[in-house]
Amino acid sequence: MRLTLDDHAAFRQEARAWLAENVPADRAPVDGPASRDFALAWVSRCHQGGWAGLGWPEAYGGRGLPPENIVIWYEEYVRARAPSVLDPTFVALNHAGPTLIALGTEAQKAHHLPLILEGKVLxxxxxxxxxxxxxxxxxxxxxxxxxxxxxxxxxxxxxxxxxxxxxxxxxxxxxxxxxxxxxxxxxxxxxxxxxxxxxxxxxxxxxxxxxxxxxxxxxxxxxxxxxxxxxGWRVAMSTLGFERKTAAIGTQLDLSVKVEDLIAMAEAAPGSAMAERLADLRAEAAGLRAMTYRTLFRDAATPFDGSLMRLTFAELAQRVAACAMDMLGPEALIDGPWTHDYLEAYSETIAGGTAEIQRNIIAERILGLPRE
Ligand SMILES: Cc1cc2nc3c(=O)[nH]c(=O)nc-3n(C[C@H](O)[C@H](O)[C@H](O)COP(=O)(O)OP(=O)(O)OC[C@H]3O[C@@H](n4cnc5c(N)ncnc54)[C@H](O)[C@@H]3O)c2cc1C
Structure with a gap:
């Protein structure tokens, strides 16, 4: 059954109301047992509220929702400043769970999927x-x-x-x-x-x-x-394919929110000469969002489109973080969220396939240039 625009608006309202009540006020710890407890408590809370495994089949504890709803969920998720989707639960919810659903045995699914969705294991x-x-x-x-x-x-x-x-x-x-x-x-x-x-x-x-x-x-x-x-190669390719699907949208939308935060920061400190740079970042973030939506909903999308999104996202994330450093000036030397983001952003063009590898894929598989 196709959902109507009214259904989407109602779903958005439902998501927004739940997030307003439930998003933790604290910032997630970056590593160690504290990051584990925080991440599992958040998944468990989402599960109890019916907001874990939105795209997973109902037979395996999910809600079986189509990509449109998942996009709406992530739009509201980042708007509410919920914990980053790239937290310690990312692999369980976005790689391992979907791989088991697609290729696991019934015994593997019965044992592992409930543990993942209920926030009991990483x-x-x-x-x-x-x-x-x-x-x-x-x-x-x-x-x-x-x-x-x-x-x-x-x-x-x-x-x-x-x-x-x-x-x-x-x-x-x-x-x-x-x-x-x-x-x-x-x-x-x-x-x-x-x-x-x-x-x-x-x-x-x-x-x-x-x-x-x-x-x-x-x-x-x-x-x-x-x-x-x-x-195992076939299974691994299936696992990596899930990484580039709806989960990617959470991190990409989050980048738009960061750009808006920087714009708000600049507005609060008039006289900073950042307007043109911030306008460019806002336009680039909008372009990335458009590219991602197109890839998600285009029938002819190929796994190689993931490389375009990944490369654009990684390089933009680094530019956004660098802009924040320039705006903060000497204050950036004091460790805070923006400084942490800036240092972590260096890994964006390495993790999940380096920028050079993504460029190779785009050149060879999308543009049809000769293989190296
Ligand atoms: C934050 C972070 C988290 C990660 N998490 C995980 C994880 O949980 N599990 C996991 O398995 N891995 C993980 N990785 C590893 C990641 O997948 C690898 O770092 C990545 O695939 C690159 O491999 P490498 O580090 O061995 O670099 P190399 O492959 O050795 O590359 C070194 C340099 O050579 C360049 N290069 C290599 N081949 C070519 C080529 N053909 N053409 C042009 N240039 C080339 C690369 O672009 C790079 O600049 C993570 C990495 C990071 C940074």
Missing amino acids: WCQGFSEPGAGSDLASLTTRGEVRGDEIIVTGQKIWTSFADIAEYQELLIRTEPGTSRHKGLSWVICDMRAPGITIRPIRNMAGAAHFAEVFYDEVRIPLSNVVGEVND
Whole structure:
């Protein structure tokens, strides 16, 4: 059934009223157990209010809503200044959950999906390795199938929230002698299993939200494989595809709110010579929003459109943060939300595929230029 404009207005009103009552007043802690407690409490509250898993099928505890409603939800979400969607629950709600719904067994879904939606567990993503980032297919972490178990040995790096997560979507090489995309498996790894060592890495913003993870003969039941053994590349591509869907809209809309905050700051301090720069940022944020809506609702959208959005967002986020620093002047030296954002924004053109890789994809897959 197609929803009418009146249905959308009513939904928006419902979302706005609930958010006004429920958004936490405190700023989310940036790392460690406090960030875990804060994020899980927020998901649990959303779930109790009927606002978790909006796009998930009803059979798995969601509301089965179409993308229009999810866009409206995120528009209201950022307007209410609700916690960032890129918090420790991001992987569980936006990667792992959707991957299990699409490709998991009924037993995997029955166990994990309620825990995720009710805000009881966190997940992290173990894809990147010291020698396999942009070129993910060169990963070497080994999984040896022995009876009804896989024994995992190797290392991952840059695993966000590894130290506070219960589960990991782990990509390993299970077929000896294979290379590149063949012979990989996507497995559910219990982060408390014996043989796992987690070493947090502190970034230049002072936060330790990602980590190195070492695996020394970690035993994972074969029943934790999602999809088929040795078919992990297909599952991983499905996981990465979810990242570029509706979840991305939350972070992109949030950027528009930041630009409006900067404009309000400039209005409160007349005489600052920022008008032209702020006008450009507002126009760029509007352009990004338009591009995202078009990608979400265009039948012919391809996974490569995600690269356009990702690149535009990442570079704009850095320009917005740099503008805030210039407006703050010497005050920027005092650690505050804008300064933290500015330092964190450096990673925007690395995480989720670097700017150079996105440009390669746009050049080759969208513009049809020769492959490098
Ligand atoms: C904040 C943050 C959070 C992250 N969280 C996670 C996570 O939770 N789980 C996870 O698995 N990973 C995570 N990552 C890792 C991220 O996916 C990788 O950093 C990213 O894919 C780049 O890989 P790399 O760091 O190995 O860099 P490399 O691939 O080694 O790249 C180094 C440089 O070479 C350039 N380069 C590489 N190949 C090419 C090419 N073909 N053409 C042109 N230039 C090229 C890159 O653009 C880059 O400038 C995170 C990263 C960050 C910054």
